[in-house]
Amino acid sequence: MSVESLPARLASARGSRLLRRLRLSAAGPVSLLVGVGLWELVGRAFGLIWLPPFSEVVAKLVELVQAGLIQVSLVDSLKAMAVGYAVSAVVALALGALMAWFPLVDRALGVYVYAFFVLPSIALAPVFLALFGASNTTRLAVIISSCVFIMIQNFRTAFQHSADDELVQMARAYGARRREVARFVVFPAAAPMVFATLRLGVGRALKGMINGEQFIAVFGLGGLVQRYGSQFDSVSVFAILLVVVVIALTLDWLVRLADRRVTRWME
Amino acid sequence: MIAVRSLTKHYGDGRERMTVLDRVSFEVRENEFLSVIGPSGCGKTTLLKILAGLVPYDGGEVLIDGQPVRGPGPDRAVVFQSFALLPWMSVSDNISFGLRLRGVPAARRQARAAELAALVGLRGFESHLPRKLSGGMQQRVGLARALAMDPEILLMDEPFSSLDEQTRLVMQEQLLDIWQHTRTSVVFITHSMEEAILLGDRVMLLGRHPGHVQEILEVPFERPRDRGVVDSDEFQRLRDHLWDELRGMQEQV
Numbered sequence: 001m002s003v004e005s006l007p008a009r010l011a012s013a014r015g016s017r018l019l020r021r022l023r024l025s026a027a028g029p030v031s032l033l034v035g036v037g038l039w040e041l042v043g044r045a046f047g048l049i050w051l052p053p054f055s056e057v058v059a060k061l062v063e064l065v066q067a068g069l070i071q072v073s074l075v076d077s078l079k080a081m082a083v084g085y086a087v088s089a090v091v092a093l094a095l096g097a098l099m100a101w102f103p104l105v106d107r108a109l110g111v112y113v114y115a116f117f118v119l120p121s122i123a124l125a126p127v128f129l130a131l132f133g134a135s136n137t138t139r140l141a142v143i144i145s146s147c148v149f150i151m152i153q154n155f156r157t158a159f160q161h162s163a164d165d166e167l168v169q170m171a172r173a174y175g176a177r178r179r180e181v182a183r184f185v186v187f188p189a190a191a192p193m194v195f196a197t198l199r200l201g202v203g204r205a206l207k208g209m210i211n212g213e214q215f216i217a218v219f220g221l222g223g224l225v226q227r228y229g230s231q232f233d234s235v236s237v238f239a240i241l242l243v244v245v246v247i248a249l250t251l252d253w254l255v256r257l258a259d260r261r262v263t264r265w266m267e
Numbered sequence: 268m269i270a271v272r273s274l275t276k277h278y279g280d281g282r283e284r285m286t287v288l289d290r291v292s293f294e295v296r297e298n299e300f301l302s303v304i305g306p307s308g309c310g311k312t313t314l315l316k317i318l319a320g321l322v323p324y325d326g327g328e329v330l331i332d333g334q335p336v337r338g339p340g341p342d343r344a345v346v347f348q349s350f351a352l353l354p355w356m357s358v359s360d361n362i363s364f365g366l367r368l369r370g371v372p373a374a375r376r377q378a379r380a381a382e383l384a385a386l387v388g389l390r391g392f393e394s395h396l397p398r399k400l401s402g403g404m405q406q407r408v409g410l411a412r413a414l415a416m417d418p419e420i421l422l423m424d425e426p427f428s429s430l431d432e433q434t435r436l437v438m439q440e441q442l443l444d445i446w447q448h449t450r451t452s453v454v455f456i457t458h459s460m461e462e463a464i465l466l467g468d469r470v471m472l473l474g475r476h477p478g479h480v481q482e483i484l485e486v487p488f489e490r491p492r493d494r495g496v497v498d499s500d501e502f503q504r505l506r507d508h509l510w511d512e513l514r515g516m517q518e519q520v
């Protein structure tokens with residue numbers, strides 16, 4: 001072991017810290033590159049029908065976009081997803097809060113929320129189809145039923161258990177009424193879990209959207225997946241799924257951005 | 268002035284019912300500093316929460332300036348053992364939290380918070396979040412928040428018991444200093460005999476099972492006081508007396 005002078009050791013410690021941070025921020029992109037590279041290699045080496053190489057998928061995507069086959073479906077899907085998710089989030093926040101604060105509501109609705117939370121929403125799709133036909137309403141119903149119940153449950157927990165009892169007492173001692181306790185203590189305390197739930201909901205809603213559209217097989221990205229799938233056009237299927245993944249990552253990033261703005265005090 | 272007469276408090280119902288406070292009677296005079304000490308389970312924290320209006324009581328009277336306590340009020344401010352700071356608010360916003368609830372405009376609130384931050388020795392930390400501060404500094408925020416209300420009565424629930432020894436001594440002196448200027452009435456719960464005697468005009472000793480007033484001692488030292496009194500014979504005598512009583516209660520278990 002070599003004996004280094006103190007400044008030299010400090011410098012190398014600083015250097016290694018910088019290196020560590022660099023490595024950490026590079027991990028994601030590098031991992032992505034390796035994954036895509038492997039995908040490309042395996043796809044080329046074995047010529048598997050169910051795994052076309054990445055480059056082919058991208059080329060196909062460009063082709064589909066140029067032919068205008070994706071844009072309409074994409075916008076259509078995103079609109080349905082936005083409406084379904086927004087309705088779910090608002091309903092879940094309201095019901096979650098009511099269940100957290102009124103035991104009677106909790107007892108009355110809890111069992112239904114749990115029952116529908118366990119049921120896979122795709123199992124309900126035929127019911128919705130019978131009710132609403134091959135329509136946008138059916139798609140919305142699948143989206144909402146796939147994300148609203150877990151969000152209700154999580155929001156209830158968030159509002160019930162996040163706030164420290166001592167903080168609530170403090171607020172009351174300083175003159176806060178019920179509404180102010182909620183505003184200044186309960187909501188801020190619940191914010192981290194609320195945002196975690198909103199993120200979870202995005203993923204669920206997206207899955208619901210694709211599932212619903214596949215089932216109805218008429219419109220949206222899911223409809224395209226269904227069509228190309230039945231034609232055994234796996235390159236196109238992958239191209240669409242690539243779009244879905246990019247949407248998911250973008251939405252998740254947006255929610256995280258909002259989360260970080262609101263819960264900055266936790267860092 | 269606080270007047271407590273035959274205050275009784277139970278927890279639970281039916282056969283589970285437990286009496287926490289049994290016919291507790293005492294008064295706190297205008298500008299008086301009353302220390303309250305007792306073994307765990309004597310109901311001292313419950314007593315403080317009843318005075319704060321946070322917990323209802325079952326029997327007797329709790330009067331402040333002749334009016335029965337029915338809930339929290341602007342005449343009282345509480346300092347908590349756990350500090351109870353809002354972790355998402357800055358030091359300044361925590362200090363002025365009560366003023367905000369009162370509807371004081373933001374600019375006046377901020378000015379007042381800055382004054383109080385300076386008073387308790389937190390100048391320059393106004394925009395910090397509580398968790399960036401040490402325990403002693405956090406409790407200074409708690410104290411400043413209470414003082415911001417300009418209360419007639421300061422209710423302090425073991426405010427220094429989670430601080431380390433040195434910090435506690437500094438905080439005791441600072442509290443005496445501030446109290447010397449504001450001269451509010453103080454009810455100060457503690458489990459430290461030295462703290463009770465050093466700070467209080469009187470020391471109320473509570474017994475347990477159920478909680479009751481065992482004795483109220485006059486502390487004869489003049490104000491303003493400093494730590495020097497700790498070495499006096501009178502201080503030792505009071506301390507020994509409290510210890511005899513408290514040890515006796517421990518052995519009863």
